[in-house]
Amino acid sequence: MAKTVYVDNAATTAMSDVAVEAMKPYLQGIYGNPSSLHSVGQRAKEELEKARQTVADCLGASPREIYFTSGGSEADNQAIRSAAYNGAAKGKKHIISTNFEHHAVLHTLKKLEGEGFEVTYLPVDKNGLITAEQVEEAIRPDTALVTAMYANNEVGSILPIKEIGAVCRSHKVTFHTDAVQAVGHIPVNVEGDNIDMLSLSAHKFHGPKGVGVLYCRRNIPLRTFIEGGAQERGKRAGTENLAGICSMAAALKDAIDHLAENMAREEEMRDILIEGLSSIPHSKLNGDRFKRLPGNVNMCFEGIEGESLLLLLDAKGICASSGSACTSGSLDPSHVLLALGLPHEVAHGSLRLSLCPENTVEEMHYIVQEVPKVVEYLRSISPVWEELEKGERPHLI
Ligand SMILES: *Cc1c(COP(=O)(O)O)cnc(C)c1O
Numbered sequence: 105m106a107k108t109v110y111v112d113n114a115a116t117t118a119m120s121d122v123a124v125e126a127m128k129p130y131l132q133g134i135y136g137n138p139s140s141l142h143s144v145g146q147r148a149k150e151e152l153e154k155a156r157q158t159v160a161d162c163l164g165a166s167p168r169e170i171y172f173t174s175g176g177s178e179a180d181n182q183a184i185r186s187a188a189y190n191g192a193a194k195g196k197k198h199i200i201s202t203n204f205e206h207h208a209v210l211h212t213l214k215k216l217e218g219e220g221f222e223v224t225y226l227p228v229d230k231n232g233l234i235t236a237e238q239v240e241e242a243i244r245p246d247t248a249l250v251t252a253m254y255a256n257n258e259v260g261s262i263l264p265i266k267e268i269g270a271v272c273r274s275h276k277v278t279f280h281t282d283a284v285q286a287v288g289h290i291p292v293n294v295e296g297d298n299i300d301m302l303s304l305s306a307h308k309f310h311g312p313k314g315v316g317v318l319y320c321r322r323n324i325p326l327r328t329f330i331e332g333g334a335q336e337r338g339k340r341a342g343t344e345n346l347a348g349i350c351s352m353a354a355a356l357k358d359a360i361d362h363l364a365e366n367m368a369r370e371e372e373m374r375d376i377l378i379e380g381l382s383s384i385p386h387s388k389l390n391g392d393r394f395k396r397l398p399g400n401v402n403m404c405f406e407g408i409e410g411e412s413l414l415l416l417l418d419a420k421g422i423c424a425s426s427g428s429a430c431t432s433g434s435l436d437p438s439h440v441l442l443a444l445g446l447p448h449e450v451a452h453g454s455l456r457l458s459l460c461p462e463n464t465v466e467e468m469h470y471i472v473q474e475v476p477k478v479v480e481y482l483r484s485i486s487p488v489w490e491e492l493e494k495g496e497r498p499h500l501i
Pocket of ligand 1: 176255285314315316
């Protein structure tokens with residue numbers, strides 16, 4: 105197999121034909137500035153508002169609750185800071201989150217701790233889940249915000265968002281969810297799921313990079329962090345990325361229109377990988393086996409380094425990840441795998457394979473054939489594996 109097998113779709117996806125075609129008219133034809141009063145600008149404005157309506161329909165929201173941003177990270181930052189400062193204005197400076205969020209959330213929370221907020225990080229269980237009861241027990245009279253991700257980007261576990269949202273609503277606490285890995289991949293509806301604020305990112309569902317959405321329920325005041333013009337109802341200044349926004353709307357609608365069939369395709373391929381790779385001795389599937397994104401596989405193999413595994417797989421045309429793209433390059437094991445309770449030694453030997461509907465069953469068989477060979481080779485040259493085999497240190501998985 106000479107061609108590249110790309111199984112790192114949780115890091116980013118290729119743009120779909122639908123998304124590329126939807127972008128083209130705005131690069132040259134409909135190039136106006138939506139804030140201009142003349143007809144060229146107003147034409148652009150019209151298309152911007154159509155895209156807002158499409159995104160709103162896909163989420164079960166109203167168009168005036170949709171704010172376009174530069175991506176998931178910006179949406180997370182704006183949502184969390186807005187809710188935190190809204191709370192602080194009423195004397196509420198407590199926030200609840202989990203210990204396995206994306207860094208866009210965790211680093212924002214760390215900054216807020218430096219500003220005098222107190223954050224409770226709920227510990228996820230060994231499968232990467234928390235319960236609504238855990239959230240309810242942590243809520244205090246001064247809790248301003250609960251922020252919990254819809255689905256984890258590394259281990260694919262899907263949190264009970266609807267139940268967490270219901271708990272937050274009954275205690276009148278604002279609920280934000282980073283749904284970047286969920287939207288376009290599993291059903292998400294802001295009404296049905298009791299969500300007050302939600303972040304999404306186009307490049308995780310075959311749209312363009314650098315564009316995303318913050319959904320903010322109409323009764324929640326959104327704060328402005330990028331000052332300038334009156335775009336996005338004064339909440340986010342800057343000339344709109346019209347081509348990106350219209351392309352994102354088309355990609356999202358396409359994903360939602362084909363959601364059931366895409367999920368079934370991904371699940372079939374995912375399960376081939378899980379079954380095939382689980383036969384490697386001293387391996388372990390990370391994340392919940394069932395409450396799991398249809399396209400996520402995350403495994404640990406004892407006695408090897410994830411980075412070496414990735415490089416050797418890359419040489420065979422397989423593009424995967426050891427965890428999140430954001431932490432790659434650092435030698436620390438993933439905070440997500442540590443949150444699941446894996447020992448450092450085991451967390452180092454991780455492999456994440458994240459699929460999209462364009463992957464093929466043939467590719468899955470190729471991966472199942474090649475990964476065991478590479479693991480076996482790396483173990484044959486690993487001093488740690490030698491100690492494990494001689495019984496000089498205990499197997500942990
Ligand atoms: C990718 C990702 C983000 C960041 O989105 P960008 O658009 O790349 O800024 C945030 N949260 C999660 C869970 C992600 O997977």
